[in-house]
Amino acid sequence: MPSLFFTRLRQGQRTLPFPDAGPDLPERFRGLPIIDQSLCPSGCDACVEACPTDAIASDDSLAIDLGRCLFCSECSNACPQGAIQFSRQYQLAASRRADLVLKTGQSLQLAHRLADDLHRILGRSLKLRQVSAGGCNGCEADINVLNTVVFDLGRFGIQFVASPRHADGLLVTGPVTRNMSLALEKTYAAVPHPKIVIAVGACAIAGGPFREHPEVLNGAGAILAVDLFIPGCPPHPITILDGLLRLIGKIASPAAAHGEAP
Amino acid sequence: MTISLPSFHNGEPISLASVPLLSIREFREEIIAAAGAGATLTALFGTPAESGRVRLFSVLGDPVAGGLAALSAEVDDAYPCLTVECPQAHWFEREIAEQWRIEPQGHPWLKPIRFQAPYRPPGRTWARLPGVTDFFAVRGPEVHEVAVGPVHAGIIEPGHFRFQCHGERVFHLEISLGYQHRGIEPALVGGPGKRTIHMIETLSGDTSIGHATAYCEAMEGLGGVAVPARAQALRAVALELERLANHTGDLAALAGDVGYLPTAAYCGRIRGDFLNLTAAICGSRFGRGMVRPGGVLFDVDPRLAADLTRRLDNALKDLEDAGRLMWDAPSVQARFQDTGAITAETCAALGLVGPAARACGVERDIRQDFPSGFFRFAQIPISRWSTGDVFARAWVRWLEIQRSGVFVREQLASLPHGAIQTPVGAPRPDHLVVVLTEGWRGAIAHVAITDPNGRFARYKVIDPSFRNWIGLAIAMREQQISDFPLCNKSFNLSYCGHDL
Numbered sequence: 001m002p003s004l005f006f007t008r009l010r011q012g013q014r015t016l017p018f019p020d021a022g023p024d025l026p027e028r029f030r031g032l033p034i035i036d037q038s039l040c041p042s043g044c045d046a047c048v049e050a051c052p053t054d055a056i057a058s059d060d061s062l063a064i065d066l067g068r069c070l071f072c073s074e075c076s077n078a079c080p081q082g083a084i085q086f087s088r089q090y091q092l093a094a095s096r097r098a099d100l101v102l103k104t105g106q107s108l109q110l111a112h113r114l115a116d117d118l119h120r121i122l123g124r125s126l127k128l129r130q131v132s133a134g135g136c137n138g139c140e141a142d143i144n145v146l147n148t149v150v151f152d153l154g155r156f157g158i159q160f161v162a163s164p165r166h167a168d169g170l171l172v173t174g175p176v177t178r179n180m181s182l183a184l185e186k187t188y189a190a191v192p193h194p195k196i197v198i199a200v201g202a203c204a205i206a207g208g209p210f211r212e213h214p215e216v217l218n219g220a221g222a223i224l225a226v227d228l229f230i231p232g233c234p235p236h237p238i239t240i241l242d243g244l245l246r247l248i249g250k251i252a253s254p255a256a257a258h259g260e261a262p
Numbered sequence: 263m264t265i266s267l268p269s270f271h272n273g274e275p276i277s278l279a280s281v282p283l284l285s286i287r288e289f290r291e292e293i294i295a296a297a298g299a300g301a302t303l304t305a306l307f308g309t310p311a312e313s314g315r316v317r318l319f320s321v322l323g324d325p326v327a328g329g330l331a332a333l334s335a336e337v338d339d340a341y342p343c344l345t346v347e348c349p350q351a352h353w354f355e356r357e358i359a360e361q362w363r364i365e366p367q368g369h370p371w372l373k374p375i376r377f378q379a380p381y382r383p384p385g386r387t388w389a390r391l392p393g394v395t396d397f398f399a400v401r402g403p404e405v406h407e408v409a410v411g412p413v414h415a416g417i418i419e420p421g422h423f424r425f426q427c428h429g430e431r432v433f434h435l436e437i438s439l440g441y442q443h444r445g446i447e448p449a450l451v452g453g454p455g456k457r458t459i460h461m462i463e464t465l466s467g468d469t470s471i472g473h474a475t476a477y478c479e480a481m482e483g484l485g486g487v488a489v490p491a492r493a494q495a496l497r498a499v500a501l502e503l504e505r506l507a508n509h510t511g512d513l514a515a516l517a518g519d520v521g522y523l524p525t526a527a528y529c530g531r532i533r534g535d536f537l538n539l540t541a542a543i544c545g546s547r548f549g550r551g552m553v554r555p556g557g558v559l560f561d562v563d564p565r566l567a568a569d570l571t572r573r574l575d576n577a578l579k580d581l582e583d584a585g586r587l588m589w590d591a592p593s594v595q596a597r598f599q600d601t602g603a604i605t606a607e608t609c610a611a612l613g614l615v616g617p618a619a620r621a622c623g624v625e626r627d628i629r630q631d632f633p634s635g636f637f638r639f640a641q642i643p644i645s646r647w648s649t650g651d652v653f654a655r656a657w658v659r660w661l662e663i664q665r666s667g668v669f670v671r672e673q674l675a676s677l678p679h680g681a682i683q684t685p686v687g688a689p690r691p692d693h694l695v696v697v698l699t700e701g702w703r704g705a706i707a708h709v710a711i712t713d714p715n716g717r718f719a720r721y722k723v724i725d726p727s728f729r730n731w732i733g734l735a736i737a738m739r740e741q742q743i744s745d746f747p748l749c750n751k752s753f754n755l756s757y758c759g760h761d762l
Contacts, residue, residue: 209461
């Protein structure tokens with residue numbers, strides 16, 4: 001018993017002060033990609049060709065689909081001019097799928113709070129059922145970590161629950177395999193109304209590295225209406241937490257500014 | 263062995279023409295004799311043959327001499343199964359039956375393992391609705407059945423578990439997987455392509471470094487290049503950090519499952535400290551983007567090495583404290599000891615790998631038996647225990663944490679000088695390469711076969727979970743059903759790594 005006590009003292013208080021203070025991210029962290037169109041040589045499609053998930057389009061100017069992006073840096077490594085750079089912005093969650101397609105000079109429209117009627121019901125107590133539907137255990141692990149003392153998800157009124165009948169919504173990971181689609185549908189049906197769906201990771205948003213495989217449905221959006229998209233492969237836990245807190249209004253999202261880099 | 267097979271090393275490509283094409287009778291005799299003499303069945307899988315038949319390949323490993331041997335045979339729609347005489351083959355043969363519509367005749371447990379579409383047209387062999395199969399059932403007074411999953415109570419991947427119980431006692435557990443099947447193997451055929459490494463890194467996303475290293479060593483073998491020593495050392499550091507993080511997380515989960523919250527809370531946090539060390543090197547907590555064919559993408563300068571060492575020491579110190587609490591708690595030991603025990607004989611017969619095998623006293627570790635990369639120059643002693651129970655599986659992880667910690671500290675202090683990357687040539691056509699690495703769950707095997715154009719004709723991935731799921735089922739026999747979560751955590755197997 002004394003050793004329990006002294007260990008407790010030595011291990012100390014480890015909960016991050018987030019969101020009151022910013023997170024301590026690694027120097028080499030790859031967050032929101034930034035496009036500098038002025039550096040992009042015309043006629044060069046090196047980044048488009050390098051991207052493993054076809055997340056980059058170059059019709060009139062470059063556009064990156066953060067929903068497909070693996071944040072792997074193949075594009076920035078391929079660009080001879082450095083026109084694409086990964087910034088340290090960890091806030092990546094969006095409310096609409098279309099908001100994740102980031103064009104040159106456009107800042108990301110971050111997720112907004114739930115509509116008033118939903119927010120009144122779910123804003124202070126959000127219970128989620130997690131369903132992995134082909135997830136690689138990367139997203140799952142970094143969702144699980146929100147339950148540790150470091151992130152202490154419970155202090156925000158958010159909890160992962162065992163039964164869909166006790167849940168206010170689903171948090172889906174993985175590209176939604178054909179072999180899991182029925183189980184996902186049944187789990188969704190078991191959640192009482194009103195209910196929300198959150199898609200975490202490139203797989204759940206757009207299929208990730210398995211996009212267009214006949215065995216997958218390219219994400220949760222194929223069978224469910226998604227209320228929150230959290231990009232990444234996997235997203236950093238702080239990115240997931242930031243998205244959840246925006247959804248319940250504990251972090252406010254300004255309207256996106258157009259014409260300037262974020 | 264009745265025929266002498268040419269031996270080759272881990273990562274050494276051999277020409278496809280040099281792989282003996284035997285009759286199915288000789289093929290079976292070779293495998294049964296070798297397995298009986300202590301060889302590991304490293305791989306057994308089908309590939310399409312020009313004749314429209316299926317060519318079965320087998321790779322045998324000699325853990326004492328460190329050599330590998332490959333052999334093959336062509337079959338039509340059926341052949342006499344190996345499983346009865348060589349139980350290691352049981353899951354491989356179920357996979358062959360499902361993928362190629364070939365019946366291993368006499369297989370005692372022939373059911374789908376992934377509920378996937380067969381690779382060989384036409385149609386399907388089994389109904390494709392996952393989890394719908396004829397489960398083994400026990401009947402009698404007071405016998406009942408418990409079905410769990412695919413959706414489980416925690417934040418965890420999907421799988422279906424069917425228990426045959428007598429009161430609280432489990433007679434039998436059958437595990438039915440396939441829910442995570444993403445079609446990775448067919449998507450790798452025709453590669454390598456720009457998406458290949460990303461599928462490899464996410465085929466079991468908590469083992470990105472282990473699988474990426476295996477893939478890259480295969481590409482380097484086929485391309486005929488030697489990777490700079492500094493890159494090899496950094497790969498080994500990343501692999502051991504992956505082991506540290508996952509083993510620590512497993513200790514947290516085991517403590518949590520017996521309700522010992524101090525160690526669960528501390529280790530849950532310390533696991534993140536190890537993940538953050540990997541992120542400090544390559545920006546990703548799971549090592550995504552670290553290992554690439556020809557080397558690594560991120561270097562560690564002296565300042566970063568010093569920072570990593572300081573943080574590693576702090577994490578190990580906290581872990582020592584957190585672990586001691588659990589090892590000294592009689593209530594924890596009472597739950598861990600004698601729960602879910604497997605004998606060394608069963609372990610060897612089934613071909614279990616990794617900490618689960620070493621916990622049965624079986625001395626099996628790719629880093630020692632078939633070393634490749636930096637493990638040819640720097641060794642890590644094998645950690646073993648003998649009781650084969652939950653305690654042993656936890657304790658082996660604890661021992662491995664100590665040894666990996668020492669290894670990482672030593673390597674960071676003495677990284678070889680030089681480049682971290684070298685260009686890799688195109689893969690040699692018509693070759694076969696076998697790469698083994700010791701991931702944190704155990705032996706990872708990749709077998710690449712190239713076509714006449716140097717593209718993948720077949721890329722076979724064998725995650726350690728593929729071999730170990732049966733271990734969990736066996737460990738549950740005669741246990742209380744309430745001990746299932748504990749037994750499950752003590753294996754902590756990958757669903758997606760199995761389902762591919």
